[in-house]
Amino acid sequence: xxxxxxxTSLFLATAIIGAAAVPFAGVIAQxxxxxxxxxxxxxxxxxxxxxxxxTQLVREGIEGAAAEAGNVEIVLADNRLxxxxxxxxxxxxxxxxxxxxxxxxxxxxxxxxxxxxxxREGIPVIxxxxxxxxATFFGADNYTAGLLAGxxxxxxxxxxxxxxxxxxxxxxxxxxxxVPAARMQGMIDGIQDNLETPVAEEAIYLxxxxxxxxxSFNVVSDILPSIPDAERILAVTINDGVALGVIAAAEAAGRxxxxxxxxxxxxxxxxxxxxxEGSRYLGATGYFPELYGYQIIPAMIDILECRxxxxxxxxxxxxxxAENVCEFYGxxxxxxxxxxx
Amino acid sequence: MTTSVREPRRTxxxxxxxxxxxxxxxxxxxVLTFVIICAVFATQSQYFLTIENFLNVGRxxxxxxxxxxxxxxxxxxxxxxxxxGSVAALSGVVTSILWTKSGIPLGLAAVxxxxxxxxxxFLNGYLVAxxxxxxxxxxxxxxxxxxxxxxxxxxxxxxxxxxxxxxFLGRGEIAGLPVSLIIMISLYVIFILVMSYTQFGxxxxxxxxxxxxxxxxxxxxxxxxxxxxxxxxTLAAFGGLIxxxxxxxxxxxxxxxxxxxxxxxxxxxxTSLAGGKGTxxxxxxxxxxxxxxxxxxxQTRISSFYQDVxxxxxxxxxxxxxxxxLKLTDKLGGGRK
Numbered sequence: 311x312x313x314x315x316x317x318t319s320l321f322l323a324t325a326i327i328g329a330a331a332v333p334f335a336g337v338i339a340q341x342x343x344x345x346x347x348x349x350x351x352x353x354x355x356x357x358x359x360x361x362x363x364x365t366q367l368v369r370e371g372i373e374g375a376a377a378e379a380g381n382v383e384i385v386l387a388d389n390r391l392x393x394x395x396x397x398x399x400x401x402x403x404x405x406x407x408x409x410x411x412x413x414x415x416x417x418x419x420x421x422x423x424x425x426x427x428x429x430r431e432g433i434p435v436i437x438x439x440x441x442x443x444x445a446t447f448f449g450a451d452n453y454t455a456g457l458l459a460g461x462x463x464x465x466x467x468x469x470x471x472x473x474x475x476x477x478x479x480x481x482x483x484x485x486x487x488x489v490p491a492a493r494m495q496g497m498i499d500g501i502q503d504n505l506e507t508p509v510a511e512e513a514i515y516l517x518x519x520x521x522x523x524x525x526s527f528n529v530v531s532d533i534l535p536s537i538p539d540a541e542r543i544l545a546v547t548i549n550d551g552v553a554l555g556v557i558a559a560a561e562a563a564g565r566x567x568x569x570x571x572x573x574x575x576x577x578x579x580x581x582x583x584x585x586x587e588g589s590r591y592l593g594a595t596g597y598f599p600e601l602y603g604y605q606i607i608p609a610m611i612d613i614l615e616c617r618x619x620x621x622x623x624x625x626x627x628x629x630x631x632a633e634n635v636c637e638f639y640g641x642x643x644x645x646x647x648x649x650x651x
Numbered sequence: 652m653t654t655s656v657r658e659p660r661r662t663x664x665x666x667x668x669x670x671x672x673x674x675x676x677x678x679x680x681x682v683l684t685f686v687i688i689c690a691v692f693a694t695q696s697q698y699f700l701t702i703e704n705f706l707n708v709g710r711x712x713x714x715x716x717x718x719x720x721x722x723x724x725x726x727x728x729x730x731x732x733x734x735x736g737s738v739a740a741l742s743g744v745v746t747s748i749l750w751t752k753s754g755i756p757l758g759l760a761a762v763x764x765x766x767x768x769x770x771x772x773f774l775n776g777y778l779v780a781x782x783x784x785x786x787x788x789x790x791x792x793x794x795x796x797x798x799x800x801x802x803x804x805x806x807x808x809x810x811x812x813x814x815x816x817x818x819f820l821g822r823g824e825i826a827g828l829p830v831s832l833i834i835m836i837s838l839y840v841i842f843i844l845v846m847s848y849t850q851f852g853x854x855x856x857x858x859x860x861x862x863x864x865x866x867x868x869x870x871x872x873x874x875x876x877x878x879x880x881x882x883x884x885t886l887a888a889f890g891g892l893i894x895x896x897x898x899x900x901x902x903x904x905x906x907x908x909x910x911x912x913x914x915x916x917x918x919x920x921x922t923s924l925a926g927g928k929g930t931x932x933x934x935x936x937x938x939x940x941x942x943x944x945x946x947x948x949x950q951t952r953i954s955s956f957y958q959d960v961x962x963x964x965x966x967x968x969x970x971x972x973x974x975x976x977l978k979l980t981d982k983l984g985g986g987r988k
Contacts (some may be wrong), residue, residue, distance in 0.1 A: 363807045484955065518955030523809075523898050524714075524905060531711050532949040535704035536696060551809055551902065558898045562710060562822040579809035579900065586813075 344616035346434070350381040351410065351614055353607075354403035358414040358438075359391045363577060364599050365414065368438065371603030372412065379607055393417025400424045404431050410610050413445065414438040434613045436606055440489070446613065448606050451624040452492040455595040456546075458629040459572040460500015463544055466570060466592055473506025476540035479533065481519040481526050481547040481556060490548055493574055497546035509544070513537075519552040526555030527562075534563045547573040550580030550594055557583070557590050566590055576630035578644050585632050585648045593631030596638060601625075674930050677921040681936040684969055688940060692947030699947055706829060710822075710897075712942040713831030714739070715912055716935065718890040719920075720842050721772075721883030722913045723934045727846075728876060729859040729926025730779060730786035732883045736909035737797035738768045739891030743901030744801045746892065747810040757814050765888045771797055772884015773877065780876035794910070801903035809902040812895055821896030831893050838886075843931045855879065859926030915962075916941050919969050940965065 355372050358365045369386070376382040385408055387399035396415035403411050404427060411428060413435055415421065421442040428435050429444060439449035467475055480498060483490045502508040515537075517529040526547065537543070543560070547553040553573035560569040569590050573580060576594040583591040605623060612619045630638060636649035692699045718735050725732045746764030749755040755763070771793060778789045812818075823830040846852035854875055857865045862872050890909070895901045920937030922929025944965060948958045 361802055361807055366807065515952070517949070518958075520955075522904065522907065523900065523902060524894060527898060528711050528945065529949050531707050532946045535701060535707050536698040536950045538698065538701075538703065551904075554809070554900055555898060558822075558900075562897060563707065577809075579811065582811050 344614075346409065346432075346613075347615045348409065350383070351611070352383045352385060352406070352408045353610060354385045354387065354399075354406070354408040354411040356387040356389045356396060356399045356403070356411070356413050356415060358389055358416065360388050364575070364597070367599040368414065368602045371600045372606060373603070375603035375607035378604075379611065382607060382611070389415045391416060393420030396420055397424055397427075400427055404428070404433070408433065410434045410436075410614055412436050412438065412606060412610065413442060414440075415442075416440055434610070436610055436613075438602065438606070446609065446619055447622040448602070448609065449625060450489075450493075450597055451627060452489055453496040454624075455574060455597070455627045456493040456496020456498075457500040458496075458627055459574060459593070459595045460497040460502075460546060461504050462500075462629045462631065463497075463546065463570065463572045463592060464501045464504035467501075467542070467544060468504070468506050470570075471542045475505065475509050475542045475544045476513060477537050477543045478509040478514045479530060479543060479545040479556065480514060480516045481530070481545060481552045482516060483521050483548045484516075484518055486521075493548065494546065497572065501544060501546070513540075519548055519555070521548065521552065523551045523555035523558070526552040527559045530556050530559035531563060534559065534565060541568050543569045545569055545571040547571060549573055550575045550577050550583070553591055553594065554579065554583060560590065576635075576638075578642070581630070581635055581639055581642075581644060584630065584635060585645065589632070593629055593635075596628045596630045597625055598628075598638075674921060674928075674933065678930065678933050678936060680972065681920065681933060681940065681969065684965075685936055685940050685943065688943055688947065688965075692943070692951065696947065696950045699950055704946070704950075706827070708939075708942055708946050709832035710829040711946075712938055713821075713829070713835045714890040714893050714897075714906075715909070715916060715942065716835040716938045717838060717893070718887050718909060719913045719916050719934050719938050720838055720931060721879075721886035722910075722917045723920070723922050723929055723931055724842070724846075724855060724879045725786075725883050726914075726917055726922045726924060727855050727859045727926060727929050728879055729862065730876070730880070731790060731914070731924070732772075732775060732880065732887075733787070733790040733910045734771065734775060734793040734797055735883065735887035735890070735913060736906040737794045737801065738771050738884055738887040739894060739906035739909055740801045740901075740903055741771070741797050741804075742768050742888035742891035743812075743895035743905055744805045744810075744903055746895060747812050747901040748804055750812070750814075751810060757812075757817055761817065761892055764892060765885060768884045768886075768888020768891065769881055770884070772881040772887070775884060776877040776880030779880060780873040798903070805901070805903045807903060809900050811900045813899055817896050818899055819896075821893045821898075831897075834893075839931055839935055846931055851875070851878075856927055859923075859928070861927075912941065915966050919966050940969075 357369050360366060373384055376384045385406060389396040389399060396417065397420050411433055425442050425444050435445040436448050437445035441447045467473065478501065480494060482494045515533055517533060519526040545556045547556055550573050553571045556571050560566045570592055571590055572592050573594040576596040580594045583589055584593055609619050609623055636645060639645050640649040698704055722732060722735065742764040745767045746760045749760035749763055750757045775790055775793055778784045779786045819830060821831055825833055854870045857870060858872050858875055866872055891906060894905055916937040917934050918924060919940060920933030922934060944962060945958065948961060
């Protein structure tokens with residue numbers, strides 16, 4: 311079952327990234343001039359939503375990078391997690407005569423329509439996290455991000471649990487398609503390829519987290535009574551919130567000491583759990599949404615000034631644990647006290 | 652002198668089974684459904700019928716169970732409250748912000764969190780009972796407004812609520828039983844007594860049956876609806892506190908969709924969406940059925956996609972059979988109770 315899932319998710323991930331492999335870069339005219347190069351640029355940024363901390367950080371990073379560049383004005387829009395809204399925002403960008411667009415939207419079907427409009431107007435696009443046909447892709451390398459977390463958890467188990475585990479709980483998000491699936495597969499592979507004794511197939515439990523803390527609390531609460539003899543339980547989770555739900559369920563069942571968890575994101579709620587004394591949250595792969603803008607804006611200027619840009623630009627992921635969290639987030643208010651010690 | 656001869660009491664088949672009609676039969680049907688579901692899962696998982704598993708089920712059904720009490724009361728009056736999930740999220744957010752940012756003691760912050768739900772419930776009740784806005788529209792609007800407020804107040808962040816005394820509410824045990832289960836059962840006992848043996852309870856059924864007739868009979872419909880929606884908001888907020896306690900954190904996205912689970916459990920328990928009919932015992936069994944179903948399907952490693960299908964089918968079958976039974980009873984002249 312795992313093999314089939316692995317093959318499917320790898321195929322889908324490859325297909326999606328492949329679809330984005332044709333960049334929409336500035337085209338040099340026959341006389342050698344770059345027709346899109348200007349002294350200053352107006353770049354539209356349509357955010358996925360403004361309701362999530364992650365996307366708020368992406369927006370702040372883009373605004374910061376634009377200010378740093380000095381010749382970029384950002385026009386903002388909110389896609390509200392909705393394809394139709396994203397299309398309306400795209401039309402507005404075209405009407406406003408923007409020079410380029412950064413798109414963060416989820417709907418694949420609308421992605422095609424939106425891109426056809428931008429192509430017709432000759433507007434280059436960078437798509438964040440969700441590939442769009444003809445746009446330069448920027449975002450998470452989901453499989454690698456998963457792999458980093460899985461490897462860290464395996465290394466911990468090798469050191470503390472004699473290289474083995476009695477069960478592996480996989481808190482996934484099956485309804486959201488290949489992107490989170492690649493992340494989960496990376497974590498499973500990271501564990502199974504690095505654990506001295508890989509977890510038996512029948513001891514791997516695929517659980518639908520529905521991307522909420524409550525649901526992960528419920529499903530882990532449900533599964534723990536069915537593995538009463540498992541004293542070394544590893545858990546991999548789709549994000550920090552789900553990881554917190556898993557730990558809460560194990561603690562509520564009086565089995566907190568029997569579990570060790572890794573996740574994805576390393577957002578403030580995750581960092582708070584990671585630094586707790588005796589924490590069962592080993593760490594999470596960082597996505598650094600606050601830094602997206604500092605890669606995207608220079609890449610977009612390169613595209614506009616006809617310099618070559620890779621078709622897919624990936625985030626540099628790091629596994630964040632109690633050992634290195636201060637290197638990345640030491641200056642935040644949340645960690646100031648911990649990092650000062 | 653006249654003598655009267657008393658005829659011997661004859662017990663006809665219909666009178667012998669007369670007690671087994673209406674709500675009682677619905678409840679018995681539900682209990683049987685529950686037993687069958689448990690029996691099926693017991694054959695599939697050796698761990699299903701263990702004490703540990705039932706304690707776990709007890710620990711995880713408290714939230715839905717408590718919120719379903721308020722929902723039953725509201726549905727009995729012919730209304731509905733779609734804002735319960737948002738209210739649950741708000742109470743956790745209010746508690747965590749007051750505790751972590753304003754420095755208010757956690758106990759007081761939790762009480763204020765609870766009162767935030769009371770306030771929302773009162774406002775819902777005011778709009779429904781006094782301003783006469785349709786309950787569906789009113790609570791759909793408050794669902795959106797309250798969820799938005801929770802996001803604004805928390806800035807979209809999950810906040811940790813690490814306090815052992817607070818965690819005891821959702822994770823603790825007394826005499827081996829989960830605290831949240833004990834609280835839930837206590838609340839059911841209180842509200843069953845209220846609904847069955849007080850004028851207030853009987854008035855709610857009358858209002859659900861016919862608000863106009865109730866007014867003519869001298870019942871203050873406005874006051875009753877205000878109380879019921881306020882209770883529903885308070886219980887939803889209490890459910891939210893249990894969620895925050897179990898997870899040791901509060902999130903503005905908490906309890907998304909809780910309203911649908913609660914309405915499903917309540918309707919499964921025999922409460923009519925048209926008002927005037929329903930029992931809290933039925934709701935309690937409905938809550939147990941839905942939770943055990945999720946628990947058993949997870950333990951037997953059925954895909955979550957099929958879990959959704961099975962949950963919907965059980966709801967349809969249980970309600971469908973009940974409707975068929977009621978129609979048959981009407982046809983045979985048994986009358987409805």
